[in-house]
Amino acid sequence: MLKRFTISMDEKLLDDFDTYISQQRYVNRSEAVRDLIRSALVNTEWQDDKPVMGVISLVYDHHKPKLQEKLTEVQHDYHHQVISSTHVHMDHYNCLEVIIVKGKAESIIELTNNMQSLRGVRNCKLAMTTTGRDIH
Ligand code: NI
Numbered sequence: 001m002l003k004r005f006t007i008s009m010d011e012k013l014l015d016d017f018d019t020y021i022s023q024q025r026y027v028n029r030s031e032a033v034r035d036l037i038r039s040a041l042v043n044t045e046w047q048d049d050k051p052v053m054g055v056i057s058l059v060y061d062h063h064k065p066k067l068q069e070k071l072t073e074v075q076h077d078y079h080h081q082v083i084s085s086t087h088v089h090m091d092h093y094n095c096l097e098v099i100i101v102k103g104k105a106e107s108i109i110e111l112t113n114n115m116q117s118l119r120g121v122r123n124c125k126l127a128m129t130t131t132g133r134d135i136h
Contacts, residue, residue, distance in 0.1 A: 042130045046105045054108050055127040056099040063093055064120030078111040
């Protein structure tokens with residue numbers, strides 16, 4: 001059921017918000033506010049160690065001795081969390097790996113940190129998202 005409520009705010013803050021929503025291509029304030037609330041709720045799921053989804057992207061030097069092996073080992077340690085991974089040989093030296101993960105927030109962060117800290121990993125990013133079950 002759709003419910004309405006009124007928000008009061010400073011004029012300058014509202015002007016800035018209207019600039020933001022037009023830059024983000026929202027058609028109205030309501031959808032923009034809903035998205036901001038959803039985004040806050042997703043952050044809460046991660047902070048509260050709830051079941052979440054994520055995408056880890058890794059760029060690494062595949063000539064670094066043993067690195068590929070170590071990355072595989074870490075992913076096997078977290079096989080319950082790793083759903084799928086895709087590997088792209090970007091050029092002679094660099095590989096890109098994209099890993100889709102699901103599980104308790106803390107275990108996903110642990111997995112990310114264990115890969116990020118390996119020598120030869122040039123960039124490791126975790127995109128934190130949601131299972132969508134509790135976000136409406
Ligand atoms: Ni490769």
